[in-house]
Structures are given as C-alpha cells and as structure tokens.
Amino acid sequence: MTYAPLADCGEETAILPLAVRDLVLRLGEATILDGINFDLGPTGCTMIMGPNGAGKSLLLKLLHGLIAPNSGRISWGKVRPTRVTSRQALVFQKPVLLRRSVAANIEFVLRARGKDVARRDFLLDHVGLAHKAAQPARLLSGGEAQRLALARALATDPEVLFLDEPTASLDPASVLAIEAIVSDARARGVRIIFVTHDPGQARRLADDVVFLERGRVAEHSSAAEFFPEPQSDAARNYLSGKLLV
C-alpha cells in the first residue's frame, strides 16, 4: 500500500506555478496584507517567515482559498480559483481533531473525499501512530496530534501542502518527526509551503524563503542566498535575533 500518484486527482491542469500579484487584505480598519507579490515554482519547499502579526497565517488562508482578498490576484497555474482548495491541504497551528478515535479521524477524511479507506493503516504507520489507532484523538500529546493532522492532510493526496507553524511549542523529537514527514512528502513531489518562526527549521527545510514584514514581502530569495546574506534589513535583524520595533 502506498500513496496514490498525484495524477490520480482527476485534474488535467497543473496547479503550479503560483503567481501572487498585488494582493491586498483589509480586516476592518487595518490593512493586513499590503500589496504582496511573489512567484513560486512547481517543486520544493518554500518557508514563509516573519515576526508575529506579519500576516503569515492570513496569507496561507488566502492562498488556500479559505478567505478572499480585497484586491489582487492569486493564480494557481490555469486552475480556476474555486477548484484549488480541494487539491491542497492545510495543517493548522492548532490541529482541529474530531471527537473520535485516531483511526476514525483518518477514515473520515478518506471516506469524505472518496479515497480508498484501506489506506488508513498505511497513513497511521507513516506518521508513527499505528499503536494509537484506537485511542481518542483528542487525548493525543501535542506532537502526536500534529502528526495526526499531517496524516489527515496527506490522506487527501494534496499537490500543495500548507503548514502553519506546525511545530510551535513542540519538543525537539516531535519537531524532527514532523520535519521528516514533510521532507518525505516533498521528495514525492508535494509542493510545500511552510510558515515558521524558527530560523533553524527554515535552514533545515527551505529551498526558498519569503520574508514577510508588516503585510509586505520584505524579501524572497533562495535558501542559499537568504541565510548567509539576507538582502533586507528586516530579515537580517530577524535572523541575528534583534528585536524589531
């Protein structure tokens, strides 16, 4: 038993590359995202970094089609915007788990999305939760809960996997377990878009980095450029641990 190939999603049109143009999001009086522009290629792992409140989480929700921008464009290949969400998955910072067993949480998604329910055991094993299959999902530890959320996301065979600070407040072993699962997905061709506030994690995973500051892209560069020599003051200060005011 293994993953269904990506071409099995019943979609002909490629969802990548991604082009984001002049994206603006206002909530109430505040302009949260103020003219975001960047392009992402078809493969790899993009880390989105930036201080708290920079707009990283809301940017992910915009890209995933959960909320709509006030202006600007998000183009996922030539796919119609209404069709992108089902080809992507988002792992939230605080996983929302169903009031069922660990196994039932996976089964629910497989069944709802018309996937082969027999893949449940493979997925649980893949994230190291096979021995917890019968336990109530909401009694899992933080790291286990996040791995279950990852398994559930992978159950939908996403072409793009968003992660919103999935390892915040986890111990190092849990962080590494989650990074290994993400790296594996990346190696199988899943496009990863990963929000983190941890420079070490970004270094370990990034192919490129989008650095947000106060609702704008301060910098978008490859990992090889970004970490030794960030171009923007914002990113340089952030990496060197200076407080941003």
Added chain:
Amino acid sequence: MQSMGDALGLAVALVLSGDADLLEIVLLSLRVSLTATAFACIVGLPVGALVAIGRFRGRSAVLIVMNALMGLPPVVVGLLVYLHLSRSGPLGFLGLLYTPTAMIIAQTILIAPIVAALSRQVIEDLHVEYAEQFRSLCLTRTQTVQALLWDARYSLLTVGLAGFGRAVAEVGAVIIVGGNIDHLTRVMTTAIALETSKGDLGLALALGIILLGIALGVNAAVQSVRMAAVRHAYV
C-alpha cells in the same frame, strides 16, 4: 384520609408487589413519552442543525421563536392540540382525541422546540470550532451536518434525555388531550393528580416514587454519559 406514614407503607407495598394497574400506568407513561421524545428528536435535531450552520435572512427571528417555544406551557399545548383533534376541529375526523396517540402528539409538540433549541446551541458551538478545517477539507454541506451530529453525539444524547424528562413529568397537556381514562390514557402524572384529589394517597405516592426514580435514573444516565465522554475528551 390516610396518614403520611400509612400512605408511604402502602406505596412501597404497591411498588414491590408489581401491581398490575400500577405497571400498566407506568408502561403507558414510558411508551408515550419515549415515542414523543423520538419524534421530537427526528424533527428537532435537523432543525437545530440547519439553524446552527445556516446563514439565512430571518435567522435571529427564528432563534427568538425557538427559544420562546422552549417555555411553552403544557396546558396551552394541550389546549391547542385539543382544539385540532376535537370532533369539530380540523383533524376531528381522525378520532384521535383521548387516545395515547393524541398524548404523543401533544408531548412531541411540547418538547420538539426544546430539542431544537438545545441542539442548535450544541451544534453551533462545534461548528465554530470545525468550520475552517471542514472548508479546508472541501466537505459538502451534508458531510458537514453528518459529522457535526456525530461529533456532538454525547451532548445531543443529554439533550434528548432532557426532553424525555420534561415529557414524562408534565401533566397539563396529557390530561387535556388524553382525558385520564382508566386502562386507556391514564399515565403517571394524571393518575397522581386524580388519586390525590380522591384521597388515595397510597397509589399517588407509589406513582410519585416511581416518577422520582425515573427522574433520578435519567439524571444518572446523563451524568454517566457525560463522564464517559469527558474521559475520552469527546465533549
């Protein structure tokens, strides 16, 4: 007029002897109220779920009406059902007045709003928690409602038990539409009212003890369901 002590002794003897008349009354009570609870859930749960996740015009008015209907006085429900079922009423041709069916109808009307209003609150709270995750998973509306109903199962069970508790304890509606006819429509509450007025406190107390026992049992059931759910973090 018996003394309290005599009546209590008689009551205990009646309960312990498994008196046939007593049993008949208790079983009819349970049949009527359990059936009414089932119908009230069949109607009330979907209405509660739809109002919980729906965003439509007039929603707040619906909420106000639902909450107001929770406090319907049983005698008023009895009167309204009576007016419909009496021979000159629009449904008089059915000949349902003074039958257990009439009592089931009245109790269903009495507790369906309770089930709808309480389940609306339960499901809406859960929906707030799940909505964004479900949209990310691209669930259909039907899948969403099914998942919410299942995940709220423990809370909804206590909602159903609350409805049953209210139905089995009310007297106003069933006495008007049932008529408290011996061996036909006499239930615990109407029998207690009648026997007390006749001065037969033994039977009245015996029924009162059983009714209290049922109330305690329902509460114990609610409590143990809650505890099981809490143990599994399913509430």
